[in-house]
Amino acid sequence: MAGSSLTPTPHSIDISLTGRCNLKCTYCFYANEMTALTDLPTDKWLACFEELGRLNTMEVTLSGGEAFTRRDLFELIDGVIANRMRYSLLSNGTLITDQVLARFDEGKRRQRLNSIQISIDGSRAEIHDASRPKSFSRAVRGLRLLKEAGFPVTVRVTITKHNLHDLENIAALLLEDIGLPSFSTNDAIPMGSGCQNEAEVALDSHEQYEAMQIVGRLLERYPGRLNAQAGPQAKIQMYAEMEHARRTGEKTTRWGMGRLTACGCTFSKLAILHDGTIVPCNMLTERLGNITTDSVHEIWHTHPVLTAMRQRRFIPMQDVLGCADCEWAPYCNGSCPALPYTLYGDFNRANPHDCYRRFLQEVGHGVSA
Amino acid sequence: MRYLQNPDIVVREEPGEVWLFFDPDTNQRRYSNAVGASVWELCDGTRDLAQIVVEVCAAFEGAPSDQVGADVRELLQNMEADHFIVRAD
Numbered sequence: 039m040a041g042s043s044l045t046p047t048p049h050s051i052d053i054s055l056t057g058r059c060n061l062k063c064t065y066c067f068y069a070n071e072m073t074a075l076t077d078l079p080t081d082k083w084l085a086c087f088e089e090l091g092r093l094n095t096m097e098v099t100l101s102g103g104e105a106f107t108r109r110d111l112f113e114l115i116d117g118v119i120a121n122r123m124r125y126s127l128l129s130n131g132t133l134i135t136d137q138v139l140a141r142f143d144e145g146k147r148r149q150r151l152n153s154i155q156i157s158i159d160g161s162r163a164e165i166h167d168a169s170r171p172k173s174f175s176r177a178v179r180g181l182r183l184l185k186e187a188g189f190p191v192t193v194r195v196t197i198t199k200h201n202l203h204d205l206e207n208i209a210a211l212l213l214e215d216i217g218l219p220s221f222s223t224n225d226a227i228p229m230g231s232g233c234q235n236e237a238e239v240a241l242d243s244h245e246q247y248e249a250m251q252i253v254g255r256l257l258e259r260y261p262g263r264l265n266a267q268a269g270p271q272a273k274i275q276m277y278a279e280m281e282h283a284r285r286t287g288e289k290t291t292r293w294g295m296g297r298l299t300a301c302g303c304t305f306s307k308l309a310i311l312h313d314g315t316i317v318p319c320n321m322l323t324e325r326l327g328n329i330t331t332d333s334v335h336e337i338w339h340t341h342p343v344l345t346a347m348r349q350r351r352f353i354p355m356q357d358v359l360g361c362a363d364c365e366w367a368p369y370c371n372g373s374c375p376a377l378p379y380t381l382y383g384d385f386n387r388a389n390p391h392d393c394y395r396r397f398l399q400e401v402g403h404g405v406s407a
Numbered sequence: 408m409r410y411l412q413n414p415d416i417v418v419r420e421e422p423g424e425v426w427l428f429f430d431p432d433t434n435q436r437r438y439s440n441a442v443g444a445s446v447w448e449l450c451d452g453t454r455d456l457a458q459i460v461v462e463v464c465a466a467f468e469g470a471p472s473d474q475v476g477a478d479v480r481e482l483l484q485n486m487e488a489d490h491f492i493v494r495a496d
């Protein structure tokens with residue numbers, strides 16, 4: 039076992055049920071896999087859910103592609119439920135209608151639903167559609183239907199060059215007009231189609247800083263109603279904690295500063311691509327096996343790649359390529375390994391998109407809380 | 408009265424000799440120790456409180472039976488309140 043916090047089996051699994059999607063978003067991190075792999079049929083997924091049930095996995099997140107393009111989606115959801123799991127759905131929202139929502143009323147489909155997340159990237163069609171083509175009105179209609187029907191609906195806004203200056207309007211649409219309790223943000227990263235379209239969609243360091251300032255203002259206006267695991271809002275917190283630690287010597291306990299501790303997912307999670315390929319994360323697609331031929335339990339405990347990923351937390355930042363001479367190394371954790379894996383084929387590198395030294399060099403000043 | 412596990416409950420042994428009880432219908436999660444896990448195992452519909460206490464005492468040698476009796480009674484009450492177990496009769 040790579041660390042004492044390793045759970046005996048995965049708590050949760052992120053599952054891409056299909057490579058089909060009715061949209062073609064400019065920053066889709068999954069675009070390459072969508073075209074390269076084929077969908078597993080229903081019976082293989084149902085067998086997979088049985089295995090996860092035997093492993094006492096507690097929840098799955100179902101996405102795609104677009105999960106609602108699968109005709110058997112509700113049969114698959116029933117398979118999740120029959121195996122004592124809860125589930126969440128990630129969707130572009132455009133295929134959600136009253137008829138679709140009515141199908142959640144059967145059995146425990148609604149009771150076991152943790153959340154359904156819709157992506158909204160603009161307050162109006164011209165902005166949303168710049169990254170999510172021809173979909174604004176259908177996405178907002180789906181979102182409103184879910185909200186009005188009392189579903190546990192959440193929204194993710196991916197911040198890009200297109201919507202940076204629309205964030206305040208997006209917040210007003212989501213929090214005031216539609217009346218969501220909160221929404222989350224991240225930003226486009228150069229993976230999948232985001233790689234080909236990086237110059238057009240991804241924020242540079244100056245835009246990152248501007249996004250941080252806008253999000254900061256929004257948090258003053260809507261306290262506690264914006265959240266983020268990645269992107270500008272998460273970086274405000276991370277960079278401010280690095281500054282604080284360097285100034286005072288008090289290191290946060292939220293992550294292990296000074297070592298490659300991000301992220302901890304491999305201690306409690308796995309992901310499965312739509313052809314059954316088992317991977318550490320649906321953004322870090324190093325092949326570990328396939329659910330049609332390999333045991334999830336065995337992979338979880340013995341696969342050398344997972345073991346190596348769990349060992350990252352013992353690597354000092356000073357030993358990481360490109361970080362040896364960095365004065366921030368004692369306070370940095372290298373951030374998400376998916377991007378360095380995609381760029382360099384090496385997850386034991388720091389994520390250049392989140393590098394504070396680079397941010398300081400490019401922006402010219404730091405970040406405070 | 409005999410006790411029976413709710414078949415929908417997931418019980419996971421977690422790092423640090425902690426057992427996690429998870430009800431997928433309610434998303435309720437409760438943590439327990441080895442005694443809680445053995446009490447749960449013994450709720451198979453054939454045993455009542457007294458029988459469960461005897462077996463837990465045997466499994467945890469040296470534990471005072473009065474104390475075990477009180478603890479098991481409380482555990483069963485809590486598990487029943489959480490719908491982790493039901494009465495078999």
Ligand code: SF4
Pocket residue numbers: 355360361364365366367370371372388389392393394395396
């Ligand atoms: S170079 Fe960047 S990623 Fe590396 S330690 Fe410094 S701030 Fe962190």
